[in-house]
Amino acid sequence: MATQMTDAHRRFLQVLMSHGIMEGSETRKLHRQCCEIDKVYYAHDKLDDFISTINSHLQPLFMQIRKGMSEDDGRAHYALVNLAETEITKMASDYTENELELFRKTMDLIVSSENGFASSTDILNLADQLKTKKMKKKEAEQVLKVFVEDRWLSERNGEYTLHTRCIIEMEQYILSNYPDVARKCNICHSLAIQSQLCESCGIVMHLPCVRKYFRAQTEPRCPQCNDFWSCDIPGMNRTDSQSPSKTGRTEKSTRRC
Structure with missing residues (x-):
């Protein structure tokens, strides 16, 4: 039987939803703050149990808080994942069809690469090859900037890789759609x-x-x-x-x- 949700659990979930993804130390700090504000039992080593309680109540809604790791520094991150929509189409409400196609093609380059990165040059060269609607390179540059701001991609020295949020949310999609390389x-x-x-x-x-x-x-x-x-x-x-x-x-x- 699932443990009862408290106001601390609800407060924690609300903050995580507003952030989308949080680094581990921030998540632990939030855990403590929520318990202190709502005067419920707090133990620093019980974060996983605390999240498990939330997840048991999210299950009927096909949602889950998942833990992942930053590939840059190995730090833990927590993200709220919609289990009912594991395809890239979950992004459809935020992006146009040609923007989504650019993201898919960018993901193709990143996942299939030898080092997990795709250069901005290679990505921008795809802009005028889109089947939905071609983009000018300036437009594509702006779209890439938005993907970084929305934490689907990370950029470093002109090269792009998948953000930790993307890896946590899209893991099953990537494993299913790139079985030869993922x-x-x-x-x-x-x-x-x-x-x-x-x-x-x-x-x-x-x-x-x-x-x-x-x-x-x-x-x-x-x-x-x-x-x-x-x-x-x-x-x-x-x-x-x-x-x-x-x-x-x-x-x-x-x-x-």
């Missing part, structure tokens, strides 16, 4: 867009998971097949390593090294 991280079991790949067995890991996993290992070996991990590990100096010297790209994560 995979889950071997460590955290979440969808991995920016990732490194084992050349021997093909498993992938997020960069934050790579850093965390190999920090505790004396020698970087794949957690699945135990072969040498051939990609460069961010934050690890291999100059003195006696292992094979195959290298991959660093910092901007590499799916295939």
Whole structure:
């Protein structure tokens, strides 16, 4: 039987809905504030239980608060997800048909890329190839800016990747529609867009998971097949390593090294 919802739960849900997605430390702070304001029991290590109570009441509405990880820094994030609409068409009320087509094509480039990024040049070159209605490059630039502001895309040095919000909300859609390239991280079991790949067995890991996993290992070996991990590990100096010297790209994560 589901635990009773309190005003603290409702306040928490209302704030999360207004933000769309919140970073883990902000979410924990919100949890404490809601419990203190509404004078209900608070324990710093009970956030998951608190959210589970909310989710049990959201289930009939086909909604759920989900936890995800930023592929940039490994920080946890929480987002409210509409389970009834897992397709990109859930964005239809906010964007025009040609804007949605541009987003789909951008997602194609990002998910199919080797490093989880698509350059602004490659994306803008798609603007006059849209089937719904062609866009001028200036118009496409503005649409990309809106996607970033709405936290569907993230931009860094002229290159775009999927925002944490997008990955949390669209995970099942991406896994279903890109079965040949979309995979889950071997460590955290979440969808991995920016990732490194084992050349021997093909498993992938997020960069934050790579850093965390190999920090505790004396020698970087794949957690699945135990072969040498051939990609460069961010934050690890291999100059003195006696292992094979195959290298991959660093910092901007590499799916295939």
